[in-house]
Amino acid sequence: MTQRLPKEQRFLHGAMILTISTVLVKIIGFLFTIPLLNMLGAEGMGYFYTAYEIYGLFTVVFTTGLPVAAAKMVSEAVTKKNNSLADAIFSASKFLFYLFGLVCAVAMFFFADGLADLLKNPNAALAMRALAPMVFFQAVLAAYRGYFQGKSNMIPTAATQIIEAVLKLLFGVGAAYALLKLGYSNAFAAAGAIAGVSIGSVVAVIYLLFYKKKDDKYIEGLSSLSTDINNKHLIKSLISIAVPITLGTAIFNLIGIIDTGIIMRRLQDAIGLSYYESNWLFGVYGNAKKLFNLPIAFIVPLSSSVIPALSAALTRKDQKSAKGLTAQSLKVTSLLAFPSGAGLFALAYPIMNLIYFKSSEEIAIGAQLLSVLGIAVVFSSLVLITSSIIQVGYDVKYPAITMTIGGIIKIGLCWILVGNSDIGIIGAPISTCVCYAVTAILNIILICRKLINVKDAMIIFIKIAACSVIMAVAAYNLNGLLVRAINAKIACILSMILGVIIYGVLAVTTKLVTRDDFKQFPKGEKIANILHIK
Numbered sequence: 001m002t003q004r005l006p007k008e009q010r011f012l013h014g015a016m017i018l019t020i021s022t023v024l025v026k027i028i029g030f031l032f033t034i035p036l037l038n039m040l041g042a043e044g045m046g047y048f049y050t051a052y053e054i055y056g057l058f059t060v061v062f063t064t065g066l067p068v069a070a071a072k073m074v075s076e077a078v079t080k081k082n083n084s085l086a087d088a089i090f091s092a093s094k095f096l097f098y099l100f101g102l103v104c105a106v107a108m109f110f111f112a113d114g115l116a117d118l119l120k121n122p123n124a125a126l127a128m129r130a131l132a133p134m135v136f137f138q139a140v141l142a143a144y145r146g147y148f149q150g151k152s153n154m155i156p157t158a159a160t161q162i163i164e165a166v167l168k169l170l171f172g173v174g175a176a177y178a179l180l181k182l183g184y185s186n187a188f189a190a191a192g193a194i195a196g197v198s199i200g201s202v203v204a205v206i207y208l209l210f211y212k213k214k215d216d217k218y219i220e221g222l223s224s225l226s227t228d229i230n231n232k233h234l235i236k237s238l239i240s241i242a243v244p245i246t247l248g249t250a251i252f253n254l255i256g257i258i259d260t261g262i263i264m265r266r267l268q269d270a271i272g273l274s275y276y277e278s279n280w281l282f283g284v285y286g287n288a289k290k291l292f293n294l295p296i297a298f299i300v301p302l303s304s305s306v307i308p309a310l311s312a313a314l315t316r317k318d319q320k321s322a323k324g325l326t327a328q329s330l331k332v333t334s335l336l337a338f339p340s341g342a343g344l345f346a347l348a349y350p351i352m353n354l355i356y357f358k359s360s361e362e363i364a365i366g367a368q369l370l371s372v373l374g375i376a377v378v379f380s381s382l383v384l385i386t387s388s389i390i391q392v393g394y395d396v397k398y399p400a401i402t403m404t405i406g407g408i409i410k411i412g413l414c415w416i417l418v419g420n421s422d423i424g425i426i427g428a429p430i431s432t433c434v435c436y437a438v439t440a441i442l443n444i445i446l447i448c449r450k451l452i453n454v455k456d457a458m459i460i461f462i463k464i465a466a467c468s469v470i471m472a473v474a475a476y477n478l479n480g481l482l483v484r485a486i487n488a489k490i491a492c493i494l495s496m497i498l499g500v501i502i503y504g505v506l507a508v509t510t511k512l513v514t515r516d517d518f519k520q521f522p523k524g525e526k527i528a529n530i531l532h533i534k
Contacts, residue, residue: 021158022297028165034355035173036193037287041362044186046279049286051127051194053260054115058104058135067146069093069238072392074150090147092234101139108132119257120264121279123187130191130198137201144208148215156211163207164200172196251400255407262414263428270419281425284362288369288429291351292377295340299333299381326389326447330382331460335512337381338464339503342472343496344374350479350492365425372429379436386443402442410435460512467506475499 037045070093077086108115109132116125141160148156175192184192260282267278344351349367356363383406387399410431417427448457475495482491507513 017154017158021161025161025165026294026297028162028169032165032169032172033290036176037356039173039176039180040186040189040193041280041283043276043280043283044190045286046121046283047124047127047187047190048193049283049289050116050119050121050124050260051131051190053119053257054108054112054128055131055135057254057257058108059138067142067149068388068391070143070146071150073234073237074147075152078151086147086150089150089234089238090143093146093238094143096235096238097139097143098136101136104139105132105135108135119261120268120275121260121282123279124190126187126191127194130194134194134198134201137198137205140205141201141208144212147212156208159211160204160207163204164197167200167203168197170196171199251404251407255411258411259414259428259431262411263418263425266415266419267425271421271424281365284366285369285425285428287356287362288352288366288373291344291355291370292373292380292429295337295344295377296380296384298336298340299384327457329385329389330447330457333381333385334461334464335507337378338468339471339499340381341374341377342468343475343499344377345371346374346472346476347479347492347495347499348374350483350488350495354489354492368426369429372426372433376429376433376436379433379440382440383436383443386440386447389447390443398446399443402439405442406435406439409438463510463512464507467503467510467512470506471499471503474502 036048040048070089073089074086077083077089109129112125112128112132113122116122116128145157145160148154172193173196175196176189179189179192180186263282263285264278267273267281268275273281348371349363352363352366352370356366383403387403390398413431413434414428417423417430418425420427423430444457475498478498479491479495482494485491486494
């Protein structure tokens, strides 16, 4: 009989649930994005992406720091079988989520004009206001997700992500289409698309309210230690963990907004482009970033799942399990990130051509931006997973420091490069790539000093990078051959599928992926048997 792994060593089960939901959400997301960007064009998407930059800053408190703090504390309480404390932590965190959510939503709505003017994109103010209600509902969602993730239950998070995606597709695209048909401008249509997004969040909140009631009935009969619970103490503990994490991500998001302002200002003031030309280029850049964010989304389930698992191992003072979780999460992240980045770099033009139909010029410029962002995918993914590991197990302040260092470098490079007429908008992804590279290297240095052997880590990185490069070269050449015989879009799809197969074969033959790795996933041993992996 196969030995059942301890809970903290089976964190990939939770990651698998979130990964499956992520695949569905991304497929639905493309069904949302493709018609939208072809309806609105680069101009309308420029307003759309600018609004989301501001949204990212306002939601950083309850999408990064507080959920991590809640998940960590709930995980520790559940490990000690103290359900009363877990529920008290949820109540305290819910108060903070709702408070910050309401304040941020109101601020985003009433300061939309000033923020849009500050970024030199005044027409984006309408989209910002349309997105403001979603800020509060995302805070509510984050409160429940943090609680269930702390209990290593990823089903509520996965379900709500799918609900949001489906309703965003139906109402967001529908609203944009209807407004354009009625003769409204791209700015109004972008706002309509965003308003549709908020509907999905409302329905997702309703789902979680019912799910929590069902969960409460389930745990009524479970053992719970009696404890004197001080709500003020819990709130202080949540804030003490959340603030350093939030500051790090807030600094990064703030730098992203500064970056947006720099791009718009330097294109207009340094190079001499008009406002509409600058917004058009920013929209093209946003389209490329949409694809850049796709592979990174598959790292989020890993970082979310490793938080409660690592926290539980450390609560039990099990250093061996903690080190194993760290090594495993870094390996799986690299196995996903390296080939994804290499694939985007090699097939940048075919991929942009696959999803974009409106303008050959936008495809060409977008491909140049995407090829650089493909390299950044690797470093960005490593930043995400290493920050989660460090925040939970070691020093919550360290990622804030490394992110700040990387962000300052990003701002300086973006100012210099985008303002150079020979480089222009290409300077934006270059500065992004350097920023993530510096941050990732600093994080990995700390982890190697504390948890894993540097030599072992380098061997794994080199082997994965080599397999990824071989895959990318093969996919690029296959696309070149196929495009001569069949439709370019079909050729791109076939090249990507063949690239995945080639990478999979290389990963198995070089023993990057072993039978033990498959055992960590649901039905993994059966899959290993089918593939004859020993």
